[in-house]
Amino acid sequence: MVKLSSRLCLSVFAMMLSFFVYAQDSLKDEKPQMAEAFRSSGKIYVVVAVLVIILIGLFLYLVNTDKKISRIEKNIK
Amino acid sequence: MFLKNWWKLLSFFLLLYTFTAGFLGKVPARPILNETIRNLYFHVAMWFGMMIFFIVSVIYSIKYLRHNRPSDDIYAVEFARTGIVFGLLGLITGSVWAKYTWGDFWSNDPKQLGAAIALLIYLAYFVLRNSLTDLDKSARISAVYNVFAFAMLFPTIWIIPRLVESLHPGGMGNPALDTKDIDSRMRVIFWFGAIPGWTLLGVWITTLRTRLQLLSLKHELHG
Numbered sequence: 001m002v003k004l005s006s007r008l009c010l011s012v013f014a015m016m017l018s019f020f021v022y023a024q025d026s027l028k029d030e031k032p033q034m035a036e037a038f039r040s041s042g043k044i045y046v047v048v049a050v051l052v053i054i055l056i057g058l059f060l061y062l063v064n065t066d067k068k069i070s071r072i073e074k075n076i077k
Numbered sequence: 078m079f080l081k082n083w084w085k086l087l088s089f090f091l092l093l094y095t096f097t098a099g100f101l102g103k104v105p106a107r108p109i110l111n112e113t114i115r116n117l118y119f120h121v122a123m124w125f126g127m128m129i130f131f132i133v134s135v136i137y138s139i140k141y142l143r144h145n146r147p148s149d150d151i152y153a154v155e156f157a158r159t160g161i162v163f164g165l166l167g168l169i170t171g172s173v174w175a176k177y178t179w180g181d182f183w184s185n186d187p188k189q190l191g192a193a194i195a196l197l198i199y200l201a202y203f204v205l206r207n208s209l210t211d212l213d214k215s216a217r218i219s220a221v222y223n224v225f226a227f228a229m230l231f232p233t234i235w236i237i238p239r240l241v242e243s244l245h246p247g248g249m250g251n252p253a254l255d256t257k258d259i260d261s262r263m264r265v266i267f268w269f270g271a272i273p274g275w276t277l278l279g280v281w282i283t284t285l286r287t288r289l290q291l292l293s294l295k296h297e298l299h300g
C-alpha cells in the first residue's frame with residue numbers, strides 16, 4: 001500500500017514537471033489580448049500567493065475538523 | 078495514520094499545483110476567452126466533481142436497496158449533498174464566466190438550463206427525504222428516487238446539451254475539452270491537477286459529514 005501510494009505520488013509529480021517544459025516555449029498566435037502586462041510586472045504572483053494562503057488555510061481547517069471528529073469517534077467507541 | 082490519509086495530502090498538493098501552474102502556466106490565446114480560459118481548472122472541475130459524486134451516490138443508494146444497511150443510505154445522502162454543492166458552485170461560476178464572455182449572467186443556453194434542471198431534481202431528493210418522518214421509509218423512498226434522479230442526468234447534462242446549438246464550447250460534441258480550445262499543457266493541469274484535486278477535496282468533506290452522521294446514528298441506536 002505504501003509502495004503503491006508513493007509510486008502514484010511520484011508518477012503524478014513527474015507529470016507535473018512537464019509544465020515547466022511547456023513554460024519554455026512562446027505563444028505562436030499573439031493576436032487575442034492576454035494579460036501580458038500583469039505577468040511581466042510580476043503581479044500575477046500576488047494573486048497566486050493569495051490563493052495559496054487561502055488554500056493552506058482551508059486545508060488546515062479541514063485537518064482540524066477531521067481530528068476533532070476522530071477524537072469523538074474514539075471517545076464513543 | 079499516513080496509510081489512511083495519504084489521499085488528503087495528495088488532494089492538497091494537486092490543488093496547490095492547480096492554483097500555481099493554473100495561473101503561472103501559459104495558455105493558448107483565444108479570442109473572447111482571453112485569460113478566462115483558466116476557469117477550466119476551476120469551473121469545469123466543479124462539474125466533474127459533481128458527476129463523480131452523483132455516480133457514487135447512486136451506487137450507495139442501490140447498495141442500500143439491496144442490503145438495507147443504514148450506513149449506505151448515509152453515504153448516498155452525503156455524496157449527493159456534496160454533489161449539489163459542487164454543482165451550485167459550477168452554476169454560479171459559470172454564470173459569472175458567461176457574463177464576461179457571452180455578455181449575460183443567464184442566457185437560457187441549453188447547457189445552463191440542463192444543469193439547472195438536474196440540480197433542481199437533486200434538490201427535490203432532499204425535499205422528499207426530509208418530508209418523510211419515518212427513518213426507514215425515508216431512506217428507502219429517497220434511494221429509489223435517487224436512481225431516477227441519476228437517470229435524469231443523462232438527458233439533462235449528457236445528451237440534450239450535446240445535440241443542440243449552444244453558446245458553450247463544443248456545442249455539437251464534447252463540451253469544454255475540445256482540442257480547438259485547449260492544448261496539451263492545459264490538459265495536464267486539468268486532468269492530473271484540477272480534477273483529482275477538487276474531487277479528493279470533495280470526498281474528504283463528504284467523509285467528514287458521513288462520519289458525523291454515522292456517529293449520531295450510533296448514538297441514536299445505543300443511546
